[in-house]
Structures are given as structure tokens and as C-alpha cells.
Amino acid sequence: MNLIRAELERLGARRFVQLMIVLLMLAFGVTAATTLAGSHQPSAVELAEAQRQAAANLRGMELEHERCLARDRGEPLPGDEGFYLPPDCSELDPALRDRLPVAADYLTGVFTFTRQAEPLLYFLVAYLVLFGFLVGASYIGADLNSGGVVNLLLWRPRRLTVLGAKLGTLLGAVLTVSVLASLAYLVTFWVIAQVAGYPGPTNAAFWADLGAIWGRGLTLVLLAAATGFAIATMGRHTAAALGAVAAYLVVWELGGRIVLQILEVARPDQLMLASYVGAWLAGEVRFWDSTACRTVVDSYCDGSYTLTWQPALAVLLLLTAGLSASAFAIFRRRDLI
């Protein structure tokens, strides 16, 4: 417990951590201020007009669906006959749409919480992932490079305990900062929507979706922190983690992708870590495989495929666990010179 207290204090006192938190608050403040400055509370007239437009749009969608169904029944088509109708009318069924038009879609210059909470949260998660990775890498990297770990091992000559305490402290601290930052972030924008914008129609499904993104985002932050920590431990230096990620992105995500396309390998996105990160964060991601329909010429071919969060989580967990286990195994036997 004393070791964790000491590590927590050491982590909190690090300049880099403080700098990253200041930058987080700065980004948070700028985003909130610009949102506040660019938004106003909609008047009753604006709201009524937006609701009318949403209702009209919805009605238009229903009419289009009606026309399609009428065509299938062989009845005369109401309205504009030249309008394209798909072979499968379910494509036009409003009930099957991901979302229906709402009043917020027609409010201009108004910050609507229900519309913008999700992208705002993605932005925060992206920052926190970067925060977690860099803090994780620099925390152990600087300690290994400066001899801080050696000093500590002279006091606590249990390598795995020391490294485990450091990793545990890091994950606990990153999780705490992430939870507090994201709650403060969402609450602030909720308040902005209340006083200078439009909260939008919230229901249990909205909060559940937002909560799911939040939970998955926090998990991703922890995985990023552990990955940065593990790579820097293996490489003995913060730069090792940064270099490894840069090399991976350039060599595999960029170069490898080009090579896979030239070789016409099926579903290359399945081989990219970024796809799994996206799938985990968004719940699922749909990709198009250009090789799937190459031989299909006279019939409909859907070359798309989906990556869902379950395999994405498995891949990310395996990767992080593998790197962490390797880091502990190497650190256990390494000569600290």
C-alpha cells in the first residue's frame, strides 16, 4: 500500500502528467467556450418551426415508402412518378431507419446535446487514449532511463511487485482522471445545452448508447495506457513506445495496406488494428471488400462485412495482455545496468 501511495505521488508530481492534464483542461475549456459562444437557446418559434420541418420530413419519408408499397401491389403511384424507388421497399421504411428526423436537426446556431454528445465524447476519448498511452510510456520509460527503478529496487527488491505496483497505479490513476474528466465534460455540455442551447429529446436508449460509448472509451484508454507502459518497459525508454507505434502506423497501417491492395488480399481491413479499435469504440464497423464481388457480374453482390465489438475486444485484450506479459517476463530477467 505504501508503495502504491509513493508511486501515486510520484506519478502525480511528474511534469509530463501535469502538462497533459493542463492541455486536457485547455482543450476542454476552448471547446466549451466556443460552443457556448456559438449557441443560443432556441425561441418557441424556432423550436416550433424545427418541429414542423422534422414532422414534414418524416411525413415525406412515409409517403415515399407508401409509393413503393403501392408499386409492389400494382396500384397507381401517388405523387411524382419519375422518382426512383428501390426494388426492396424496406430500404425506405422509416421504422427501419437508424434514426428519424427530429427537431434538433433543423435548429441552426443551437448546440443540441443529443446530437453532439456522441462526437464530443469521441473527441474526449481520443484525447484520453493519447493521454493514457503517453503517460503510461513516459512514466516507466523515464523511470527506467533515469535510474528511478533501480533506486526503488534497492528498497523493494521484488521486481514483479514493483512493476505491478507501477502498472496498477498507472491504470488506477488514468481511470480516475478519465472518469472525472469525462463526467465533468459531459455535465458541462449538458449544462451549456440547458442554458444556451437545446438538450434534445433524451430517453433511456440515448443514455444507454452514450454510456456504452463511454464505457468502451474508458476501456480503450486503459488498454492504451497498458500498451504504452508495456512497450516502454520492453524498450527501456519512452521513445521506444512512441517509435513502435509510429513504425506500426507507417509500416503496417499505411505501407502494409497498400501492399495488401496490390496483392488483392481479401478483407485487408481485418488485418489492421485500427479497424478493431474503431469497431470496439463504435460497437461495430462496416467495411467494403473490393475483392468479394469481382467474379459476380450478373447478380447483386454485397461486398460489405462487419466487425463487431466482441472480436474487437478479444483482439485488443490479447494484444495488450501479450505485450504486458512480455514486458513483465523481460523485466524480471533483465540486467539493470
Next chain:
Amino acid sequence: MTSGVIEIEGLRKTFHSLRRGRRVAVDGFDLLVEAGQVHGFLGPNGSGKTTTLRALLGLVRADDGRMRVLGAAAPEQLPQVAGRVGAIVESPQFYGNFTGYRTLRLLALAGGVPVSRVDEVLEQVGLADRGDERVKGYSLGMKQRLAVASALLKRPELLILDEPANGLDPAGIREMRDLVRALAANGVTVLVSSHILAEIQLICDHVTIISRGRRVTAGPVTEVLAGFDHNEHLVRVDDPARAEELLLAAGLTVTGHADHLVVSGVPDPTEVSRTLGEQGVWVRELTPLRPDLESVFLELTGAPAHPGVPRQVDGSTPAGGPAADQEIDLGVRGVDA
């Protein structure tokens, strides 16, 4: 069965590097430090001193050999005795933006030492007034004092100091000497490695010299010095040539120099003065040439460079003396298996 505070027997360590290949750092080294000793540990650069200390403290994995610290097998049982061992190994590094006080406080926290001890050790090493300054503003000597303070935090029974006088000014060296003496007077066993041989001679009662990873001599300082006392005397007379003739005729071994003679193998200097006086040659100066630790060290490790040839790191040479590859037998008690 010996009961050494530090027992090392047959320690071997080889470093492997893709670039530089295989390098034997320690090659069957033995060391015995008994309770209450202030034990000097000497060797040229690269001779294996720091590797030995690191292996003893569990920072480097030994390839072979047996080590015990305070009766506990090292490194396996080190955690059991770590609270009783204070150590600094080579120039310790600290976080530059932490104050000296905070640096020690975190170590005290991690090691379960009362934080009140921090002020005591800062006072002890002369940093009481500078403890609230950032370490990056410390001079090398102040950092060294801080390192010693960190080693003293635990009120150790055994203190291992690797180059504690590194960077210290003459006053600091004297303070360090007084500190080591005071600790020894309080029953602390001290193992100190240093290049400042005069210091070692002043503060240590026992010494071990290592060269090329092997022990070349060990024992009480007085015995080590006595082993190299060739009963030499410096003789100055008005007519050195005549004096040399007389002394040679008397069966003594004489080496002539420009303005003096060196007579070897004379346990009693009156033999020189009588031989010369009886023939009317009057002695102006008759000084016994006693070996000091530096001359013994240089003789054992073959460290003096050949004229015009820069000496390489660990340039110990077995030629011209009993250096490096053979141990001087001073009747030193070895470590029982």
C-alpha cells in the same frame, strides 16, 4: 563456516551483446566482508566492481556463484534483508523537478520508513538547508550527498557505497569520511568502492582489490600494505656513487638515481647508516619507503600506462608483477562453501 555480512564466492557474470560480442565482467570473484568492517573495494575502471555490487543487490543476474547478504541468499532472499541494507550504486539519478526532500520522502514511503527520518538524513549529509530545492539545481556533489542520504534512510546495518566521494569537493570528501567513520563507530558495516585510494586507506580497515573480474588481493589494509613492503629506504648522501659502492659491497640491493639511492631489503635502517658512517660517508637523509594503497593498487592491477601509450579501460596487465591473473596470498580467510 564464516559469518560474513557479505559473502561472495565464485561470482561470474558475462555480458552478451550483438555488437560487442561476449564480455566477461566478473570471473570467479570472491569477497568476504565481516560485521563491523569498513571494507574498501578497489579496482580499475571496468574491472567488475559495479557489476559485482549490482549482482549482490539483485540488479544484475549472476551466471554462477554464491552470494549472501546479512545471511540471506542473494538475490532470492534479498527482500528479507533489504530493509537493513542501504546502498548506492554508481551515480544515482533522481527526478530533476523533485526536491531533495520529496525524493527521499517517496523512497521512505515506498520502503515503509517513517517520513520523519527524511529530515534527519538530510541533516546528516549536510543538505538540511537545501532539501526544498529541486534536484536539477544540485551540484554533482549535492546529488551524491542525496544518494547517501537515501541509503541512510533505513538506518542500515550494512551500507554499500559505490564511489560515494564522486563529485565531492575536498571538504565534502572529509565530511563523507567522518560520516563513514561515525557510522562504523555505531556498528554499521560499510563496503565502499572508490577510486580515491588515499581515502580508502584513511577510512577502511579491510580492502579487496579486483582486476579483470577477479580478486587479486584482500585482507586488512595493514597486512595488504605490509605484503608489499620491500623494506626500501631512500638515502641521500653527498657522494652517491661512493655510497652505492659501499652498500653493494655490504651485500645490499641498491638502485641509483640522479640525486639519491634506494636501498632494498633492509629491515633495519641502522645497517645503512652504519655501513656508510664507518667509511666516512655521512647520511643526509634516510627515509623508509612504505607502500601506500595507491602503489599497491597500481602494482597489482598493472595500471600504469607505458610511456606514450594511453592505458585502456581495465588495462590490467599480468606482466611485470603479480597482477590480474594471480591472487596475492595474504592469508585471507575465504568464504566457506
